[in-house]
Amino acid sequence: MGRTVKTTNLILQQEKAAFNNFRRTLRRADQALFDNLFAYASKHTAAISMATHALPLEAMLIAVFIEQERKILRLEEELKVLANS
Numbered sequence: 001m002g003r004t005v006k007t008t009n010l011i012l013q014q015e016k017a018a019f020n021n022f023r024r025t026l027r028r029a030d031q032a033l034f035d036n037l038f039a040y041a042s043k044h045t046a047a048i049s050m051a052t053h054a055l056p057l058e059a060m061l062i063a064v065f066i067e068q069e070r071k072i073l074r075l076e077e078e079l080k081v082l083a084n085s
Contacts (some may be wrong), residue, residue: 008045012038040067042059 006014016038018021023034028050041048044063 008049009042012042012045012060014080015060037064040064041065047077 019034026034028059038060041060041063044066048056048059048063051062055063
């Protein structure tokens with residue numbers, strides 16, 4: 001039989017589990033931020049699964065960066081609107 005390929009969702013869960021001790025030592029507010037980062041990554045599971053040349057954590061971080069960039073751009077647009085008001 002061939003090798004079974006892990007799903008991206010399973011890889012995300014395993015990576016998050018690997019950081020359980022790290023997460024547990026964070027302040028409660030920071031734990032919520034940590035969880036948000038993994039939620040950002042889960043929005044891009046299809047893209048992560050196509051990044052076969054990268055380590056799973058690398059692809060996850062790029063997905064997180066994309067979501068953060070989206071938030072930054074949205075906030076900059078909101079600031080422009082407020083500045084012009």
